[in-house]
Amino acid sequence: MIEVTDLYKEFNGVPVLKGITTTFEKGKTNMIIGQSGSGKTVFLKCLLGLHKPDKGIISFDGRKHTELDITTQRQLRQEIGMVFQGGALYDSLTVEENIMFPLKMFADQPRSEMLDRVNFVLKRVNLNDANKKFPAELSGGMQKRVAIARAIVMKPKYLFCDEPNSGLDPNTATVIDNLIQEITDEYQIITIINSHDMNSVMEIGEKIVFLKNGVKAWEGTNKDIFKTENEAIVKFVYSSNLFKKVREAYLNETK
């Protein structure tokens, strides 16, 4: 479990995260949502260790990352897989080389074993025969699959995804969402997704943390969203007419 307790972060005296407390469980797709500027990226960067919190505790399965020595911090870093917005693949490397990159950096294995692992994860994301292709030769959805394969190649305990389906059409976005959820469940990873996409939230948000002005304004599951009376989340989610209608239909059905 990742436990976040009373997390504060400010920049030049301006508070951005104002005392966030929450938990993220194993085997669950957790989503951080909120308006632009609400602090989602800063929160994710604090979890990743890219920002140092001014106050508060972040604990990875009992390991408080403020108290870890350099070696343990490095070990923890290797347990985190990351899917960046836009994929962030190396254009000049083939799919196979992109995925093998973290193994070459961190794993002390013969090349044949690394290749076996690369082929395994490529198969897992349903990308066969793409080994020798370059990112530019792939569709956006295929590039996201490669990014997911690279993120899981080191068998991470934690998977962080920043807007994993930005730029994808709705169908492909749903396929990518479902793939992330399946992998999370199958390998019992703690997945945390930073997202703007309400379709994704409704599809795979097993736990949702809603940030507003750096404060946790609401948390719950995608099913709770239909029932909640919390004004902040209702206003955020149901600014879309489509979701307003879905909610009305759900509430009528369950009356």
Ligand SMILES: Nc1ncnc2c1ncn2[C@@H]1O[C@H](COP(=O)(O)OP(=O)(O)OP(=O)(O)O)[C@@H](O)[C@H]1O
């Ligand atoms: N390195 C930084 N230095 C100063 N201010 C920062 C820094 N990083 C973020 N901020 C500020 O923190 C606030 C929250 O930013 P953040 O990027 O976390 O928002 P967000 O919710 O991820 O927004 P978006 O959905 O647009 O990506 C913003 O006001 C931003 O200007």
